[in-house]
Amino acid sequence: MSKRYRVVLVGCGSITKAWLDACQKQFSGRVELVGFVDINADAARARAAEFAPQAWTGTSLETALATLKPDVVFNCTIPDAHLATTTAALKSGAHVLTEKPIASNLSDALSLRATAATTGLMLAVIQNYRCVRGARTVRQALAAGVIGKLHTVNADFFLAPRFGGFRDQMKHVLLLDMAIHTFDASRFFSGASPxxxxCHEFNPAGSWYAHGASAQAIFEMSDGIVVNYRGSWCAQGLQTNWNSSWRFIGERGTLLWDGAEGIRVERVVGAWNGKDFHQPVETVDILLLPDEPAKTGHAGMIGEFLDALDAGTTPSTVVTDNIHSFAMVEHAILSAESGQRVSIKL
Ligand SMILES: NC(=O)c1ccc[n+]([C@@H]2O[C@H](COP(=O)([O-])OP(=O)(O)OC[C@H]3O[C@@H](n4cnc5c(N)ncnc54)[C@H](O)[C@@H]3O)[C@@H](O)[C@H]2O)c1
Incomplete structure (x- = not known):
C-alpha cells in the first residue's frame, strides 16, 4: 500500500530539477514536498516557488527537521556537505535518499553506513545511470548469457563540459564526481565486486579544471572479470555518451553499447572445428526494453526508494551495497596518489 511521504529537500541547486520534475510528474501522490533548505535562501525559495509554493523554506536543515519532522530527506547538497546533512537527517528520524557520491571520502561513507544501521533508517544513493533503457537492456542480455561468461568490461567516457561552480576547484573531480556512475554501472552490469x-589520474594540457580531469583505471573484479575505465572531462570533439561507450567481452562473444540505444552483439557459432583461424560469428539482435518514464533516470531511483519504504524491502543502491561502488572511487584515488596497485577491502 503506497504511503504519501513528507519530504524535505536539502540543497536546491541544478540537479534538483531532475528530482522535482520526477516528483511532480510521477510521484505527486506519494511525495509531499514540505520543506526546501539551502544555505542560499534564494535558491530554496526559487525551487519552492516552482514546485511547492506552500512549502517551508529556509537556510537551516536542523530547523526544518525539528519543525517539519519529515519522513524522508532528499539530499542534493554538494559532496562535501553530504556527511553532515545526511547524518543530521538520519539522527532526526528521517530516511534519506542522497545524490551521489554518498560522501566525499570512504571514511565519511562508512560513518554514514554506521549511522543508518544504528538508526534503523534507510539510506540509499541516486545512481540514475542504472535507470536508462539501454542499461537495463544490456544488463538483462548479459545476465541471460548472450555472450557467455563475461570476463572483460571496457568503458570509455570522453566529454568536455564547462560546469563552473564547485567542480572547477574540486580535487579528483572526474573520479569523485563522475566516475562513480561508471564504476557503479560496471558492478550493475557484471554483478562482480571490486x-x-x-589508476593513473592526470590533468591534461589545456584543462579548465584545477585537478584530475582525466583518469584511466584497471579494476580486477571477482569471478576473474577485469574492468578498464578510460575517462576525461576535458576531451574535445567526438564525445561519448554520458553513460560511456561500453565493450563487454565474454567467452562466446562481444556486446557493444554506445550508451544510448545502440546495442550490437556478435557471438561465435557452435564449437571451434580445430581448423579455422577465426571462428565464424553471428549477429544477435537485442530488443530494447520498453521506454518507461517511471523507471528512467532519477524517477527510476526515487520510485525504487519509495517502493522499498512501502514494502519494507531494500533498494538496489542502499548504502550497504553502494559503498562497494564508492570504494572503487576511493581506491582509484589512493592508487593514483601512490602510483601503486591497491587492494580494495571494506
Ligand atoms: N545523479 C546525477 O546525474 C547528478 C548530476 C549532477 C550532480 N549530481 C550531484 O548532485 C549534487 C549537487 O550537484 P549540483 O550540480 O546540483 O550542484 P549545485 O552547486 O548546482 O547545487 C548545490 C546546492 O547545494 C547548496 N548547499 C551546499 N552546501 C549546503 C549545505 N550544507 N546545506 C544546504 N545546502 C547546501 C548550494 O548552495 C547549492 O544551491 C552533487 O553531489 C553532485 O555530484 C548528480
Whole structure:
C-alpha cells in the first residue's frame, strides 16, 4: 500500500530539477514536498516557488527537521556537505535518499553506513545511470548469457563540459564526481565486486579544471572479470555518451553499447572445428526494453526508494551495497596518489 511521504529537500541547486520534475510528474501522490533548505535562501525559495509554493523554506536543515519532522530527506547538497546533512537527517528520524557520491571520502561513507544501521533508517544513493533503457537492456542480455561468461568490461567516457561552480576547484573531480556512475554501472552490469585497482589520474594540457580531469583505471573484479575505465572531462570533439561507450567481452562473444540505444552483439557459432583461424560469428539482435518514464533516470531511483519504504524491502543502491561502488572511487584515488596497485577491502 503506497504511503504519501513528507519530504524535505536539502540543497536546491541544478540537479534538483531532475528530482522535482520526477516528483511532480510521477510521484505527486506519494511525495509531499514540505520543506526546501539551502544555505542560499534564494535558491530554496526559487525551487519552492516552482514546485511547492506552500512549502517551508529556509537556510537551516536542523530547523526544518525539528519543525517539519519529515519522513524522508532528499539530499542534493554538494559532496562535501553530504556527511553532515545526511547524518543530521538520519539522527532526526528521517530516511534519506542522497545524490551521489554518498560522501566525499570512504571514511565519511562508512560513518554514514554506521549511522543508518544504528538508526534503523534507510539510506540509499541516486545512481540514475542504472535507470536508462539501454542499461537495463544490456544488463538483462548479459545476465541471460548472450555472450557467455563475461570476463572483460571496457568503458570509455570522453566529454568536455564547462560546469563552473564547485567542480572547477574540486580535487579528483572526474573520479569523485563522475566516475562513480561508471564504476557503479560496471558492478550493475557484471554483478562482480571490486578486488584491486591501478589508476593513473592526470590533468591534461589545456584543462579548465584545477585537478584530475582525466583518469584511466584497471579494476580486477571477482569471478576473474577485469574492468578498464578510460575517462576525461576535458576531451574535445567526438564525445561519448554520458553513460560511456561500453565493450563487454565474454567467452562466446562481444556486446557493444554506445550508451544510448545502440546495442550490437556478435557471438561465435557452435564449437571451434580445430581448423579455422577465426571462428565464424553471428549477429544477435537485442530488443530494447520498453521506454518507461517511471523507471528512467532519477524517477527510476526515487520510485525504487519509495517502493522499498512501502514494502519494507531494500533498494538496489542502499548504502550497504553502494559503498562497494564508492570504494572503487576511493581506491582509484589512493592508487593514483601512490602510483601503486591497491587492494580494495571494506
Ligand atoms: N545523479 C546525477 O546525474 C547528478 C548530476 C549532477 C550532480 N549530481 C550531484 O548532485 C549534487 C549537487 O550537484 P549540483 O550540480 O546540483 O550542484 P549545485 O552547486 O548546482 O547545487 C548545490 C546546492 O547545494 C547548496 N548547499 C551546499 N552546501 C549546503 C549545505 N550544507 N546545506 C544546504 N545546502 C547546501 C548550494 O548552495 C547549492 O544551491 C552533487 O553531489 C553532485 O555530484 C548528480
Amino acid at each position: 578486488r584491486s585497482v591501478y
